Amino acid sequence: xxxxxxxxxxxxxxxxxxxxxxxxxxxxxxxxxxxxxxxxxxxxxxxxxxxxxxxxxxxxxxxxxxxxxxxxxxxxxxxxxxxxxxxxxxxxxxxxxxxxxxxxxxxxxxxxxxxxxxxxxxxxxxxxxxxxxxxxxxxxxxxxxxxxxxxxxxxxxxxxxxxxxxxxxxxxxxxxxxxxxxxxxxxxxxxxxxxxxxxxxxxxxxxxxxxxxxxxxxxxxxxxxxxxxxxxxxxxxxxxxxxxxxxxxxxxxxxxxxxxxxxxxxxxxxxxxxxxxxxxxxxxxxxxxxxxxxxxxxxxxxxxxxxxxxxxxxxxxxxxxxx
Numbered sequence: 462x463x464x465x466x467x468x469x470x471x472x473x474x475x476x477x478x479x480x481x482x483x484x485x486x487x488x489x490x491x492x493x494x495x496x497x498x499x500x501x502x503x504x505x506x507x508x509x510x511x512x513x514x515x516x517x518x519x520x521x522x523x524x525x526x527x528x529x530x531x532x533x534x535x536x537x538x539x540x541x542x543x544x545x546x547x548x549x550x551x552x553x554x555x556x557x558x559x560x561x562x563x564x565x566x567x568x569x570x571x572x573x574x575x576x577x578x579x580x581x582x583x584x585x586x587x588x589x590x591x592x593x594x595x596x597x598x599x600x601x602x603x604x605x606x607x608x609x610x611x612x613x614x615x616x617x618x619x620x621x622x623x624x625x626x627x628x629x630x631x632x633x634x635x636x637x638x639x640x641x642x643x644x645x646x647x648x649x650x651x652x653x654x655x656x657x658x659x660x661x662x663x664x665x666x667x668x669x670x671x672x673x674x675x676x677x678x679x680x681x682x683x684x685x686x687x688x689x690x691x692x693x694x695x696x697x698x699x700x701x702x703x704x705x706x707x708x709x710x711x712x713x714x715x716x717x718x719x720x721x722x723x724x725x726x727x728x729x730x731x732x733x734x735x736x737x738x739x740x741x742x743x744x745x746x747x748x749x750x751x752x753x754x755x756x757x758x759x760x761x762x763x764x765x766x767x768x769x770x771x772x773x774x775x776x777x778x779x780x781x782x783x784x
Contacts, residue, residue: 467538467610469611469621472538474569474571474572476538477566478535479534479535479564479565484530484563486558486562490526493676494680496673497672497676497677498708500711502523503649504521505520510646513642520558524722527602528703530563531563534564534567535567535591537567537684539610542610543584543694544699544731544734545609546607547606548606548728549605550630551604552632552633553601553635555599555601555637556637563601566591567590568592569588569589570590570605571588572587572621572623573625574586574619583615586607587608588606591604605629629728636782646719651719654754657783659749661747662745669712672738674700683703687699699734699736702775704735705731712742720783721782723779723780725779728777728778730776732773732776733764738766742765743761748778754784756782757779758778758781
């Protein structure tokens with residue numbers, strides 16, 4: 462009996478995946494994750510500082526570890542994925558700590574079969590609503606993503622034709638730091654909230670090589686074949702999108718070392734494939750600020766490929782708290 466699927470024709474609106482066992486955020490998991498994608502958020506690295514700022518004893522989990530685990534849990538719905546096109550409206554409802562256990566449910570909310578193209582296998586787009594809670598059923602994350610999946614039956618016409626451009630909603634972001642004492646962060650180097658201005662762009666010098674790509678996918682229980690099997694896509698093994706986003710965050714905190722945490726994303730578009738051995742560089746633009754201390758940022762990431770070619774690979778618009 463084959464262990465495979467689901468394929469596009471196996472999906473239907475309202476179908477839900479998950480709800481079983483969770484993943485506990487341990488120090489070992491956090492350390493392995495940091496070794497692969499980096500991580501410079503001060504309150505994640507410095508537990509003593511985190512206690513002074515938050516007033517709580519438990520170490521904060523890195524925001525990118527949390528969303529990587531949630532995305533990985535959601536891939537039971539997209540084992541056969543060809544590509545992930547975008548993420549929309551990623552919102553943190555609370556900031557988990559090491560020791561918390563995450564449970565994720567993925568619901569199919571929209572389907573559209575793609576037009577057939579000569580010489581290409583038939584595919585369709587699946588819009589997914591992903592919700593993550595902790596061990597006490599407290600909401601943690603809520604977001605949408607769009608995945609392209611192949612059809613098992615190349616001749617099948619499913620009739621799915623939903624307009625997926627309206628999937629997602631304009632999120633309302635919360636600073637999640639109410640009651641925190643940010644005064645100890647005044648000593649952090651680099652620009653602080655008061656130093657920023659809309660339109661300012663920070664070019665991060667030096668790149669980060671993409672390494673340990675299948676290890677990250679295994680670490681986060683991401684079962685998409687294209688991230689593990691070099692023969693699954695026909696064009697070589699693809700790097701999990703969260704890997705690129707994690708390195709983008711690592712570089713963004715180099716530019717803005719007074720970043721406290723990330724509270725969500727407006728969205729993220731994958732502009733091109735990333736493969737192991739590519740070197741990623743980025744720029745970070747300040748789009749706007751809110752009086753609550755929230756900063757709306759845009760990270761644009763390019764990849765330098767081993768053969769010397771360069772290409773744009775990521776356009777990520779996210780919201781952070783800055784001291």
